[in-house]
Amino acid sequence: MKKVIHVYCPVCRIRVPIEINESIMISAKNSPMGMTGVVDIHRDHALVIYIDSQGHERGSRVYSLIAPLEAGKTFTIPFKYMTSFKNIKAFKLFLKDKDLVIEGYKERPNIMIKGVLDTIELEIAFSKLSNQVYEWFNIFLRSIDKARDKIKIETLYKALQLIDFFSETEPSEKMKNLLTLVLSSMNITYKIDKRARKYYELIKTILEKNYPGSTIEEVEKLQGKLLYEILRLKDPLAIKESIEFLLALEKREVIHFKEIS
Numbered sequence: 155m156k157k158v159i160h161v162y163c164p165v166c167r168i169r170v171p172i173e174i175n176e177s178i179m180i181s182a183k184n185s186p187m188g189m190t191g192v193v194d195i196h197r198d199h200a201l202v203i204y205i206d207s208q209g210h211e212r213g214s215r216v217y218s219l220i221a222p223l224e225a226g227k228t229f230t231i232p233f234k235y236m237t238s239f240k241n242i243k244a245f246k247l248f249l250k251d252k253d254l255v256i257e258g259y260k261e262r263p264n265i266m267i268k269g270v271l272d273t274i275e276l277e278i279a280f281s282k283l284s285n286q287v288y289e290w291f292n293i294f295l296r297s298i299d300k301a302r303d304k305i306k307i308e309t310l311y312k313a314l315q316l317i318d319f320f321s322e323t324e325p326s327e328k329m330k331n332l333l334t335l336v337l338s339s340m341n342i343t344y345k346i347d348k349r350a351r352k353y354y355e356l357i358k359t360i361l362e363k364n365y366p367g368s369t370i371e372e373v374e375k376l377q378g379k380l381l382y383e384i385l386r387l388k389d390p391l392a393i394k395e396s397i398e399f400l401l402a403l404e405k406r407e408v409i410h411f412k413e414i415s
């Protein structure tokens with residue numbers, strides 16, 4: 155069964171079509187409250203429509219994207235966002251200490267890889283499994299653990315896009331930091347150290363050769379912005395390069411990451 159309901163977004167002042175499928179009703183049925191919040195992302199806010207196990211609408215809410223996620227709830231990423239994944243078929247993240255579930259299904263798989271770390275339970279179903287995929291999964295689990303208080307639905311989705319894109323390559327140990335930054339990106343900004351910036355001129359040419367799409371001037375221009383804003387429109391390749399460049403600058407103390415809450 156599949157149906158489309160139209161929900162009014164008071165911020166955009168338009169009615170948004172939301173596809174309700176079997177998978178969403180199963181999520182609602184499995185959740186302790188008997189409903190799941192389907193999340194439609196609109197630039198700087200998200201419209202959440204609560205759906206019960208019969209597929210009926212049970213109210214809606216607008217969230218600011220940077221607001222902390224409400225505990226005790228289940229959130230579902232709509233099917234339309236899942237279709238862009240080529241290897242990930244489904245995922246489910248359960249943050250036990252917040253009693254919070256975020257999940258998304260391109261299909262309901264028979265088998266999902268499951269990992270448990272401290273208060274985190276992560277399940278992902280991949281179309282193709284390999285050693286690299288397992289390594290990515292483990293790195294992802296550890297980065298979720300590091301970023302757990304800062305994870306938002308959108309940053310989780312961005313991190314999943316990266317894993318989906320790179321899952322056939324060998325992950326380096328650096329990827330844990332990279333994924334942690336992506337997951338926390340709504341709460342992270344950076345500042346340039348003026349002194350180190352001066353010395354940077356000496357190594358600029360050599361360093362920037364490794365990052366053809368990045369320059370210190372661009373990084374200076376974006377100083378103080380949320381990392382999420384900087385990454386928002388970039389594809390996985392560009393996101394990887396941007397963050398690797400920032401990490402290289404951080405290592406040389408040219409920038410310092412700052413957490414904001």
Ligand SMILES: [Zn+2]
Nearest residue numbers: 163165166196
């Ligand atoms: Zn809206």
